[in-house]
Amino acid sequence: MSTLIESAAFRSEPEARALVARIHALATEPVSLMEVCGTHTVAISRFGLRSLMPDGLKLLSGPGCPVCVTPLAEIDRSIAAARMPDVILTTFGDMMRVPGSESSLEREKADGADVRILYGPLEALEIAAANPDREIVFVGVGFETTSPTIAATVAEAKQRGTPNLSVLPFFKTVPAALDLLASIPTRALDGFICPGHVSTIIGSKAYEPVARERNMPCVVVGFEPLDILAGIVMLLEQVEAVRRGTARASVEVQYRRAVTREGNEAAQRLLADVFEPCDAEWREIGTIAGSGYEFSERYRSFDARERLAIEIPETAAVSGCICGEIMLGLKLPTDCSLFAGRCTPRDPVGPCMVSTEGACAAFYKYDRQVS
Amino acid sequence: MCLAVPGRIIEIDGTTARIDFGGVTREANLTLVPDAAVDDYVLIHAGFAIQRLDEQEAQETLKLFRELAQALEDEKRP
Numbered sequence: 001m002s003t004l005i006e007s008a009a010f011r012s013e014p015e016a017r018a019l020v021a022r023i024h025a026l027a028t029e030p031v032s033l034m035e036v037c038g039t040h041t042v043a044i045s046r047f048g049l050r051s052l053m054p055d056g057l058k059l060l061s062g063p064g065c066p067v068c069v070t071p072l073a074e075i076d077r078s079i080a081a082a083r084m085p086d087v088i089l090t091t092f093g094d095m096m097r098v099p100g101s102e103s104s105l106e107r108e109k110a111d112g113a114d115v116r117i118l119y120g121p122l123e124a125l126e127i128a129a130a131n132p133d134r135e136i137v138f139v140g141v142g143f144e145t146t147s148p149t150i151a152a153t154v155a156e157a158k159q160r161g162t163p164n165l166s167v168l169p170f171f172k173t174v175p176a177a178l179d180l181l182a183s184i185p186t187r188a189l190d191g192f193i194c195p196g197h198v199s200t201i202i203g204s205k206a207y208e209p210v211a212r213e214r215n216m217p218c219v220v221v222g223f224e225p226l227d228i229l230a231g232i233v234m235l236l237e238q239v240e241a242v243r244r245g246t247a248r249a250s251v252e253v254q255y256r257r258a259v260t261r262e263g264n265e266a267a268q269r270l271l272a273d274v275f276e277p278c279d280a281e282w283r284e285i286g287t288i289a290g291s292g293y294e295f296s297e298r299y300r301s302f303d304a305r306e307r308l309a310i311e312i313p314e315t316a317a318v319s320g321c322i323c324g325e326i327m328l329g330l331k332l333p334t335d336c337s338l339f340a341g342r343c344t345p346r347d348p349v350g351p352c353m354v355s356t357e358g359a360c361a362a363f364y365k366y367d368r369q370v371s
Numbered sequence: 372m373c374l375a376v377p378g379r380i381i382e383i384d385g386t387t388a389r390i391d392f393g394g395v396t397r398e399a400n401l402t403l404v405p406d407a408a409v410d411d412y413v414l415i416h417a418g419f420a421i422q423r424l425d426e427q428e429a430q431e432t433l434k435l436f437r438e439l440a441q442a443l444e445d446e447k448r449p
């Protein structure tokens with residue numbers, strides 16, 4: 001079987017031990033690295049990698065869970081759409097349990113709303129064809145890994161002339177967020193573990209401005225334990241060179257079997273056709289210029305917000321939750337006074353505890369004993 | 372949410388492909404990787420192939436790991 005689908009080769013123990021030894025040898029001074037992608041957060045926790053790190057090396061979780069950064073108002077908007085009698089609301093499963101101001105999609109479904117969990121957005125097209133007198137609304141969350149799949153679906157809908165499919169465009173893009181994180185004056189952040197699958201689409205070149213202008217080391221990393229450990233080694237080598245002043249920060253790729261400098265150009269073309277960049281609000285963080293997508297002129301009619309004229313009530317922040325500071329790399333979940341007491345995956349207070357890829361949920365499940 | 376799973380293309384029909392995930396097969400859309408061919412390895416996310424995988428690069432990466440492990444072994448020996 002090919003090493004490309006057999007993960008055992010990327011989990012081999014002697015190699016892991018060698019990489020960990022290398023990390024210990026390199027991390028002689030305190031250093032903080034941020035894994036920006038929620039899938040990395042889960043992998044780091046699941047494989048217990050945090051416990052293998054030297055004392056001075058901190059792995060911080062960034063704003064890399066699209067569910068966690070979807071604003072409360074957008075959750076409320078999805079719920080309001082689900083309540084409309086002619087609407088079939090379609091979504092990825094991750095969104096179901098996220099608490100809105102007073103309900104969740106899961107609760108709406110239990111109360112009789114037609115909410116359907118999809119494996120991929122193309123299924124929404126089939127549902128639209130089978131239900132010509134209903135409006136099919138897809139909750140469009142995701143980073144650049146996911147947004148091309150929705151762009152392709154919408155382009156297909158336009159070509160087929162599907163009249164009853166629309167999308168709530170809650171998309172976020174990663175590079176603008178990294179730039180914000182790198183520019184926080186109080187940050188104690190030394191390098192980014194850049195998201196592997198977002199980068200298959202946008203290419204490693206997307207991080208070059210952040211590396212260059214903020215002198216911030218960036219390494220695009222895969223998701224197997226050896227990938228992550230090797231990525232940390234590469235970052236530590238860069239951080240050391242930057243600190244000593246012998247080199248400027250740059251973008252390197254550890255995940256070379258999947259990521260090129262240019263990325264997926266077909267997907268980029270589709271994104272540029274269907275969407276245009278817009279400012280976007282990140283839950284608990286605030287508005288980041290140019291960090292979201294809305295539909296381009298040609299595709300504007302697919303925007304569910306306009307098509308359905310959804311009214312939502314005012315929203316208030318969740319008191320006591322420090323998700324915002326956690327996602328900015330300023331705090332760890334264990335710094336939150338609600339963590340594991342008032343706030344648990346079963347009864348979550350903030351978004352980072354709801355999504356399985358949220359920093360608080362990953363910490364709760366895997367790292368509590370260690371930290 | 373950005374999880375993507377590698378699989379091998381075993382059949383292509385228009386923009387739809389059958390993908391083998393080490394024994395389990397499933398359909399995926401090829402719109403985002405228009406040049407993909409049968410026997411290519413691709414990453415699948417939300418029902419779409421999003422990128423082709425490079426076997427040679429995978430081997431190179433593993434070789435690097437092995438060399439590092441070997442170097443550590445050699446260091447330990449007196």
Ligand code: SF4
Pocket residue numbers: 320321322323326333336337338339340343344348349350351352353354360
């Ligand atoms: S533990 Fe709960 S309340 Fe505290 S930051 Fe995490 S999600 Fe928010």
